[in-house]
Ligand SMILES: [Ca+2]
């Protein structure tokens with residue numbers, strides 16, 4: 374696409390029925406894909422290869438019914454070179470793909486590095502304010518790293534692959550598998566430093582958030598609402614958590630609160646041993662087990678065939694939080710008042726800035742996808 378020296382913009386185009394809808398591989402200074410429809414490609418809708426930070430923007434598109442990933446971004450490292458990709462993926466509507474958004478960073482040894490010098494591969498995308506629904510999996514990340522293998526000729530191998538993406542303010546609902554999956558593999562030590570902040574995960578038929586236990590510094594799960602998924606937050610093995618806080622995790626077996634909310638976490642998680650200012654029970658990391666009071670949660674429909682889940686569909690809801698003092702009603706473009714206020718209002722991490730929250734905002738960010746935005750619910 375484009376010349377080697379100029380920005381490229383694709384706007385209001387339709388990309389359909391290709392192998393891969395759009396392949397972006399970082400020669401251009403900057404590529405922006407906006408307000409377009411990317412659909413029914415046999416493999417991925419958009420496949421992003423290595424590119425300098427700030428050079429790829431995928432904004433406000435409809436990306437649906439692609440055979441593999443709606444959007445993928447992949448960095449890899451071999452013996453002599455490391456790759457980096459850091460796309461901005463913002464405000465897209467992504468549905469009916471095998472995986473909504475897939476991010477990976479892979480550093481190989483063996484035939485790649487041979488233990489000589491393995492540079493690192495990093496994927497550090499900014500994935501924000503997307504609506505991701507009815508995919509096989511919602512957002513999936515994968516980091517694979519090997520080595521250090523040896524110190525041949527005295528060089529220090531630095532094999533590594535890091536997944537440091539920021540995943541924030543997304544609505545990830547009604548997917549057939551997990552909402553967000555964060556996986557690592559290889560023997561090179563932890564590579565997962567993703568930050569999962571202020572997302573709303575509901576009605577997914579896998580875990581709300583699934584992650585490998587081998588995480589590194591920077592990993593954080595904060596201010597999310599994880600409600601009525603098959604399971605809540607799942608670690609793939611025994612996990613000594615850090616920075617998992619200020620989330621609502623509730624009703625993740627679709628019936629009984631507190632069941633399947635935390636899997637492979639220490640028993641202190643979800644144990645209600647303290648209270649917040651409203652008198653509601655919290656665990657030691659300020660996580661709440663309570664109904665988040667969405668204005669309207671979406672719902673699954675069996676499509677008349679209760680024995681066949683493959684043709685089921687999800688009817689979208691409205692995940693703005695109820696508030697006595699003001700909730701944004703996008704259907705009518707106005708603020709309305711409810712008879713109740715969600716416990717998620719002003720319940721995010723006090724260290725997270727309130728951002729664009731309108732007054733009164735309590736001086737504290739809300740949980741969920743609208744926390745920190747101009748559509749956050751108003752404080753009591
Ligand atoms: Ca069905």
Ligand SMILES: [Ca+2]
Nearest residue numbers: 719734737739
């Ligand atoms: Ca607030």
